[in-house]
Each structure stands twice: as C-alpha cells, then as structure tokens.
Amino acid sequence: MVLAEKAPPHGGTHGSTRDWRGWALDRAPFLVACLMLLVIVGVYGSYQTGVFTLDELNLDTSAAMTLMLAATGQTIVLLRGGIDLSIGGMISLGTVIAATRFTDDPATVLFWSLFVLALGAAIGALNGLLISVLKLQPFLVTLATWSILNGTAMIILPTDGGSVPGWWLGFGYLTLFGLSSPVWMLLALLLFWWWFRWTRLGITIQATGSNEKSAFLSGVSITRVNVLTYGLSGLFAAGAALYLTTQTGAGSPTIGKDYILPSVAAAVIGGVSLFGGRGHLAGTLVGAFILTLIGNLVFVLKISSYWQPVASGVILLLSVLASSLAEKAARGRSA
Amino acid sequence: MNAFLARNRLILLAYAGMVLLLVVTALFSPGFLSASNMRSTVVLAAFVGIVALGQTFVIVGGGIDLSVPWVLNSAAIIMALLCAGQDLPLIWVAPLVLAGGATIGLINGLGVAQFGVPPIIMTLATNVILQGLILVVTGGSPSPAAPSVIKFLSVGRIGGIPVIALIWLALTLIATLLLSKAAFGRHLYALGTSATVAEFSGVPTARTTVLTYVISGTTAALAGMLLTGYSGVAYLGMGDAYLFTSIAAVAIGGASILGGSGHYLGTVAGAMVLTILTGLLPALNLSSGALLVVYGAVILITVSLGSEAFAGLASTLRRSTRKT
Numbered sequence: 001m002v003l004a005e006k007a008p009p010h011g012g013t014h015g016s017t018r019d020w021r022g023w024a025l026d027r028a029p030f031l032v033a034c035l036m037l038l039v040i041v042g043v044y045g046s047y048q049t050g051v052f053t054l055d056e057l058n059l060d061t062s063a064a065m066t067l068m069l070a071a072t073g074q075t076i077v078l079l080r081g082g083i084d085l086s087i088g089g090m091i092s093l094g095t096v097i098a099a100t101r102f103t104d105d106p107a108t109v110l111f112w113s114l115f116v117l118a119l120g121a122a123i124g125a126l127n128g129l130l131i132s133v134l135k136l137q138p139f140l141v142t143l144a145t146w147s148i149l150n151g152t153a154m155i156i157l158p159t160d161g162g163s164v165p166g167w168w169l170g171f172g173y174l175t176l177f178g179l180s181s182p183v184w185m186l187l188a189l190l191l192f193w194w195w196f197r198w199t200r201l202g203i204t205i206q207a208t209g210s211n212e213k214s215a216f217l218s219g220v221s222i223t224r225v226n227v228l229t230y231g232l233s234g235l236f237a238a239g240a241a242l243y244l245t246t247q248t249g250a251g252s253p254t255i256g257k258d259y260i261l262p263s264v265a266a267a268v269i270g271g272v273s274l275f276g277g278r279g280h281l282a283g284t285l286v287g288a289f290i291l292t293l294i295g296n297l298v299f300v301l302k303i304s305s306y307w308q309p310v311a312s313g314v315i316l317l318l319s320v321l322a323s324s325l326a327e328k329a330a331r332g333r334s335a
Numbered sequence: 336m337n338a339f340l341a342r343n344r345l346i347l348l349a350y351a352g353m354v355l356l357l358v359v360t361a362l363f364s365p366g367f368l369s370a371s372n373m374r375s376t377v378v379l380a381a382f383v384g385i386v387a388l389g390q391t392f393v394i395v396g397g398g399i400d401l402s403v404p405w406v407l408n409s410a411a412i413i414m415a416l417l418c419a420g421q422d423l424p425l426i427w428v429a430p431l432v433l434a435g436g437a438t439i440g441l442i443n444g445l446g447v448a449q450f451g452v453p454p455i456i457m458t459l460a461t462n463v464i465l466q467g468l469i470l471v472v473t474g475g476s477p478s479p480a481a482p483s484v485i486k487f488l489s490v491g492r493i494g495g496i497p498v499i500a501l502i503w504l505a506l507t508l509i510a511t512l513l514l515s516k517a518a519f520g521r522h523l524y525a526l527g528t529s530a531t532v533a534e535f536s537g538v539p540t541a542r543t544t545v546l547t548y549v550i551s552g553t554t555a556a557l558a559g560m561l562l563t564g565y566s567g568v569a570y571l572g573m574g575d576a577y578l579f580t581s582i583a584a585v586a587i588g589g590a591s592i593l594g595g596s597g598h599y600l601g602t603v604a605g606a607m608v609l610t611i612l613t614g615l616l617p618a619l620n621l622s623s624g625a626l627l628v629v630y631g632a633v634i635l636i637t638v639s640l641g642s643e644a645f646a647g648l649a650s651t652l653r654r655s656t657r658k659t
Contacts, residue, residue, distance in 0.1 A: 083455070134642050136639065136642050137591075137592045137638070139399075139592050140586055140634060140638045141638070143583070143586075143634065144630075144631040144632070144634040144635040144638070145631060146631070147627045147628070147630045147631030147634065148627070148628050148631035148632065149631075150627050151623075151625060151627025151628035151629075151630070151631065153624070154624025154627065155622060155624035155625060155628070158622065158624065264456075265456075265459065268456055274453045274455065275453075304470075304471055306467050306470035306471045307467055307471060308467065309463040309464065309470075310463070310464050310467030310468060312463055313459075313460040313461070313463040313464035314460075316459070316460045316463075317446070317457075317460045320452050320453070320456050320457075320460075321452065
C-alpha cells in the first residue's frame with residue numbers, strides 16, 4: 001500500500017519485536033508537544049489556583065475552539081501536502097454574514113448558519129478544483145481566494161460590528177455533565193478524526209500527501225481528493241467562523257487573518273508534517289491548546305503580554321527542530 | 336527573438352498588463368497619467384518593489400520569506416529611536432539597521448538550509464519573535480519622527496524625478512546583474528529548479544539559500560527605513576501589508592512559487608500593477624474591500640496564465656491552427 005512509504009502514524013512496528021524507541025521516534029513531535037503542554041499547564045497551575053478544575057478546562061477550551069476548528073481543516077490540507085491560506089478570508093466572511101443576517105428568529109439563524117457552512121465547503125471545493133484543473137500551487141490559489149473572500153467581507157461590513165441574538169452568545173456556556181459545549185465539540189473532533197482517518201477518503205488523502213504519483217498510479221483521482229480536502233477545510237473554517245460569533249457576538253472583516261498562520265503553527269507544533277502524509281489531529285489540538293495557554297501563562301507570570309508572540313515563535317521553532325532531529329534519527333535507524 | 340519571447344513570456348505579459356491597466360485607468364480618470372500622479376504611483380510602487388526584491392530571490396530559490404513585515408517594522412522603529420529625529424546618527428544607524436536585517440535573514444537561511452526547517456515555519460517564527468521583541472522594547476508607544484535625510488530619500492526629488500525611484504532603479508540594475516550575469520544567479524535558478532540536482536552538480540546550495548534570505552532581510556530593512564521617511568514616523572503594523580503585496584508582486588511578475596523561474600524585472604511590473612490598481616479603484620469609486628477582491632482575481636489570472644495547464648492548452652491551440 002502507498003502508505004507504507006512513510007511509516008503510518010500508528011501501528012508501525014520496527015522489526016519483529018515491538019521496539020519502543022522506534023515507536024517513540026515515530027511520535028517524537030507529538031510526544032514533545034504533549035510534554036510542552038504538561039510543562040505549561042504545570043507552571044500555570046503553580047502560579048494560579050483552580051487550574052486543575054473543570055471550570056478551567058471549560059474556559060480554556062472555549063477560548064481555543066475557534067483555532068481548533070480552523071486548524072482541523074488545515075491539518076487535513078497539510079496531510080494532503082497542501083496549505084490553505086483562504087481560511088482566514090472564510091472566517092472573516094462567515095462572521096460578517098452571521099452578524100449581519102442573524103435575527104432573533106431561530107429559523108433565520110439556522111438558514112444562514114447552513115448557508116455559511118455550504119459556502120465554506122463550496123469555496124473550499126473551488127480551491128481544490130483550481131489547484132487540480134489549472135495545476136496551480138495551493139499557496140498562491142488560496143492566497144488569491146483569501147484576498148477575494150476578505151475583500152467580500154469588507155464590502156458586506158466595512159468595520160467590526162453587527163450583532164447576533166443573545167441566545168446564540170450563550171452557546172459556549174451550555175453544559176452537560178459539567179462539561180461545556182466547546183469541550184463536547186473537542187471530544188466530537190477527536191471522535192470524528194478517529195473515524196475519518198481510516199475511512200476511504202481519509203486514507204486516500206494521507207496516501208496522496210505521502211506520494212502523489214504513486215497514489216495517482218494506484219487509481220486515485222487527484223482532482224476528487226483535492227476538491228474534498230479543500231472542501232472540508234472550507235467547511236471547518238466556516239464552522240470556526242460561526243463558533244467565533246458565539247464568542248464575540250459581532251462580525252469582523254479582518255479577524256480571520258489572525259487564524260491563518262496560527263492554524264498552520266498549531267498543526268506543526270503537534271507534529272503534522274508540512275510535506276504531507278504525516279500527522280494526527282490529536283497533535284494539532286495539543287498545539288492549539290499550547291498556543292492558547294501561552295497567553296494565560298504570560299498573564300499569570302505578570303510579564304508584558306508582548307512576550308506572547310515571542311514565546312509562541314520559540315515554541316514553534318523548538319518543535320520543528322525536534323521533529324527534524326527525530327526524523328534524522330529515525331532515518332539513521334532504518335538505514 | 337522567438338526564443339526570447341518564449342522564455343520571457345510571463346514577464347512580458349506582466350508588462351503588457353501594466354500598460355493595459357495604465358490605459359484603462361487613464362480612460363476612467365483622465366488626471367491619472369499626469370506627471371505628479373505618475374510620480375506618486377512610482378514612489379508607492381518602489382516600497383513594494385524594494386521589499387519584493389528580496390522576496391524574488393527567496394522565491395526563485397524555492398523558498399518564501401514571511402518575516403518581511405516585522406523585519407521592515409523593526410528596522411523602521413529601531414532607526415527612528417536611535418536617530419531621534421537627527422540626521423548625523425544615520426552614519427552608523429543606517430549600516431547597523433541594514434546589518435540587523437541581514438542578520439535576521441542569515442538566521443532564516445541557516446534554519447532553512449542547515450536545520451531543514453520548512454521556510455514557511457522558519458520565517459513565520461522569526462516574524463512573530465521580532466514582533467514580540469519590538470513591542471517589548473517600545474512598550475507599544477510611537478517613535479520619534481524620521482530624520483530629514485531619510486525623508487529626502489523617500490519623498491524628495493532630483494530634477495523632477497523622485498529620489499526613491501532612482502534608488503529603485505539602481506537596485507533593479509544590481510538585481511538584474513546578479514540574476515542574469517553572476518554565478519550566484521545561475522546557482523539560484525539551479526537550486527530552485529531542483530535542490531538535489533544542483534547539489535550533485537556542485538552548486539553551493541546551502542550558501543546560495545542563505546544568501547537569498549540575507550538579501551531579503553536587507554531589502555526589507557531598507558524599505559522599512561525609507562517607508563519611515565514617507566510616513567514621517569515609524570509605527571507598529573506598518574509592515575503588515577507588505578507580506579501580501581511582496582508575494583503578490585513576485586507572482587504577478589511571473590515567478591513560480593515552486594522556484595527555479597522568474598526574474599526581478601517581472602516583479603517590478605508586478606509591483607507597478609498592484610500600485611496602479613490601488614490608484615484605479617478610487618477613480619471607479621470602489622472600496623478597499625473591492626481592491627482586495629481585484630487583487631485576488633489578478634493573482635488568480637496571472638498564475639493561471641503561467642501554469643503548465645495553460646501552456647499546454649496554448650501549444651495545443653497553436654499546433655491545431657498550424658495544421659489548418
């Protein structure tokens with residue numbers, strides 16, 4: 001199978017006996033990310049009381065969920081070996097449509113939510129189509145569609161504003177068994193991934209990301225894979241936009257750009273390879289938690305909030321270096 | 336002649352697009368072609384063009400530089416702080432700031448070439464780290480006014496020609512010589528086409544890669560200093576727009592984002608196209624949102640024209656017309 005070219009994220013055994021070092025090297029970036037998250041939570045917990053409570057988990061997850069949704073779509077695209085910059089435009093456009101079209105009537109909210117989701121999927125599919133049919137680079141195509149979507153959002157709503165119904169704003173505070181709705185969404189994302197990555201489409205996306213040529217020779221339609229991959233990314237970006245409006249209560253034509261590169265960073269910190277075929281959504285979600293908690297950490301350490309970007313940049317570099325070292329070590333072992 | 340046309344098809348297309356845009360803009364807004372308006376267009380294009388010079392080298396080498404916004408912004412703020420509005424300190428501040436930009440480029444290049452970090456991640460990381468450090472240093476407060484020498488370089492004129500246009504022209508000449516005549520240029524195209532083949536052919540790939548990022552850091556720092564002269568002060572966020580425009584100018588100028596093709600002369604046309612569009616939209620009474628939509632459409636159209644698929648279609652058409 002094509003996947004065998006690069007070791008699959010799970011289930012790769014080195015030799016006849018299960019080799020724990022090989023196992024750890026395969027997952028080194030993910031394990032490093034978990035370690036970093038533990039350290040951050042540990043430091044945070046020692047400076048602040050009440051960190052190890054459900055309330056804190058609910059709060060942090062609701063803060064991280066927009067990035068998590070955006071990064072889920074980005075992860076799928078990265079596994080395919082592409083990149084999607086247009087999610088920034090889609091997020092802006094989604095919040096702007098929601099904030100200008102939602103009324104107190106739940107039926108309108110439902111209609112426009114479905115409209116935003118469908119629009120996201122359609123625009124993503126269009127990205128995939130342009131990339132395959134015109135044989136263009138994902139970076140440039142999605143840069144162009146980012147610009148178009150962002151411009152459209154600015155035409156609809158030139159400055160931050162609009163409003164959503166009060167009950168829509170309460171979404172993040174809904175709880176079931178003590179866990180807030182964002183935490184349930186997080187569990188749903190993991191469940192989705194657990195199912196999706198071994199579906200036909202999930203396997204095909206990873207195989208195509210590993211080696212496009214051999215995937216094509218095995219009968220994979222590259223156009224179909226691209227349309228579905230970028231379509232999913234657009235869908236998740238639209239979901240992120242809707243979720244974001246439950247947090248901010250308003251539309252913003254410029255907010256989306258804050259999620260483009262962080263979504264890539266979250267995935268990379270979690271061990272998703274930019275070269276395609278390698279990675280796991282669990283890693284991305286850990287990465288998104290790390291990027292969100294750095295803000296909390298800077299706050300409780302009482303240092304200038306300006307250190308936050310510095311810290312996230314350093315963490316990004318460290319995790320990338322860790323994964324490239326691990327890759328070298330793994331290659332040395334298999335050679 | 337035909338070979339020349341074929342080789343430089345995309346660059347010529349960019350210039351054709353530029354001329355077309357000038358004509359269209361002149362039709363919609365008769366004052367557009369006036370000397371004063373052309374001068375201000377060239378001045379604005381020069382900032383994009385200077386940032387995009389380094390970006391061109393990096394992209395031709397198969398990389399990308401996302402650190403330009405905060406290299407530019409840091410250069411502007413550090414220069415303004417150290418000069419405190421005086422001209423004399425520029426003697427040491429200007430070289431220092433340029434060296435600082437080059438050093439960031441060196442770090443980017445070493446990360447990419449020696450440690451195998453993907454360019455997007457490496458330059459993204461240095462960008463956010465610089466952003467944070469500059470905010471920590473300044474505490475977010477605005478900086479002193481630009482020295483008058485810098486103001487002269489960015490808005491002054493010599494014999495009716497903007498000084499910055501002359502600077503841009505000189506840089507264009509240097510970049511063209513580097514790309515077309517120097518061994519470095521040949522190495523760069525080889526590296527961008529295939530790093531593996533280049534390595535086995537004896538091209539110093541690591542050194543060439545590092546140099547492209549050093550050039551990009553330096554030109555971003557230069558643009559930062561000059562832009563301070565244009566706006567009068569250095570402010571936070573002044574570099575943000577240049578990430579998109581520098582990459583867009585290179586793409587419109589016909590370079591492949593995969594590396595190995597393109598030329599700075601194309602990027603010059605790309606920078607002009609982007610700036611003329613900025614001037615066209617107020618004439619048509621369109622908003623800044625519409626400008627972004629047009630930017631996106633222009634990028635899509637130009638990269639489509641340069642794509643394999645389009646070239647294949649064009650040659651099929653040519654063959655079929657020759658047959659009949």
